[in-house]
Amino acid sequence: MPDLENFFGDRRAREIARHITPDLSPEYEVIDIGANDCRVTEKVARQVGSIIPVDILDTGRNKTGLELTIYDGKTLPFPEASFDAALLTFVLHHAVDPAALFDEAKRVIRPDGRIVVIEDTPASPLQRALWEVIHERQHKRDSKLLEAHDIKTAEGWQQFFQQHRMRAVRVERFRNMWISNGFYSHTAFVVEHDPTAT
Numbered sequence: 001m002p003d004l005e006n007f008f009g010d011r012r013a014r015e016i017a018r019h020i021t022p023d024l025s026p027e028y029e030v031i032d033i034g035a036n037d038c039r040v041t042e043k044v045a046r047q048v049g050s051i052i053p054v055d056i057l058d059t060g061r062n063k064t065g066l067e068l069t070i071y072d073g074k075t076l077p078f079p080e081a082s083f084d085a086a087l088l089t090f091v092l093h094h095a096v097d098p099a100a101l102f103d104e105a106k107r108v109i110r111p112d113g114r115i116v117v118i119e120d121t122p123a124s125p126l127q128r129a130l131w132e133v134i135h136e137r138q139h140k141r142d143s144k145l146l147e148a149h150d151i152k153t154a155e156g157w158q159q160f161f162q163q164h165r166m167r168a169v170r171v172e173r174f175r176n177m178w179i180s181n182g183f184y185s186h187t188a189f190v191v192e193h194d195p196t197a198t
């Protein structure tokens with residue numbers, strides 16, 4: 001019997017990594033915040049100098065051999081300016097306090113560092129309705145993930161970055177059959193400090 005969960009999980013991770021790695025350099029030191037099963041971390045690891053996966057809980061589904069650091073969800077256990085880049089893929093809309101989490105990501109990257117954010121960004125009422133159904137099904141095993149629901153449009157996330165004195169220097173909207181069966185849009189943002197922010 002083929003291991004379908006493994007097959008689909010691997011394809012999904014490969015597709016997500018495809019939207020991350022063009023914005024990272026091979027020598028980068030990266031933190032993957034909200035890494036969960038570390039499948040995406042593992043794919044990105046092949047393209048960067050080093051990567052550290054962290055999360056607030058260990059689901060026991062990390063079979064990659066990468067060591068997942070568990071923390072309290074408030075203060076990342078690293079000094080400021082420790083990394084060239086932080087990843088927040090499909091994490092902010094699950095965070096109890098997305099603004100505080102984003103501030104923490106900002107704190108641990110270097111002043112010229114970047115944060116790669118990928119979010120579900122349903123682009124119409126129909127996509128939003130599909131998102132509700134699919135999101136609930138996807139996370140029924142992890143009921144904790146259904147507690148927070150800070151879903152925004154792509155424009156809403158860009159305003160959020162501006163409120164944190166950062167700006168998206170690249171925005172890519174995409175739909176992908178391995179990530180959500182193509183039912184709704186996702187957006188990848190490459191976010192950097194905004195030198196013009198007052």
Ligand SMILES: C[S@@+](CC[C@H](N)C(=O)[O-])C[C@H]1O[C@@H](n2cnc3c(N)ncnc32)[C@H](O)[C@@H]1O
Pocket residue numbers: 016033034035036037040054055056057073074088089090091094095096101145
């Ligand atoms: C949908 S999973 C995304 C996993 C992975 N980034 C990916 O793209 O496959 C969301 C993850 O965010 C984590 N999370 C929620 N709040 C967090 C926080 N404050 N700090 C770190 N991780 C958090 C959850 O525990 C969960 O593992």
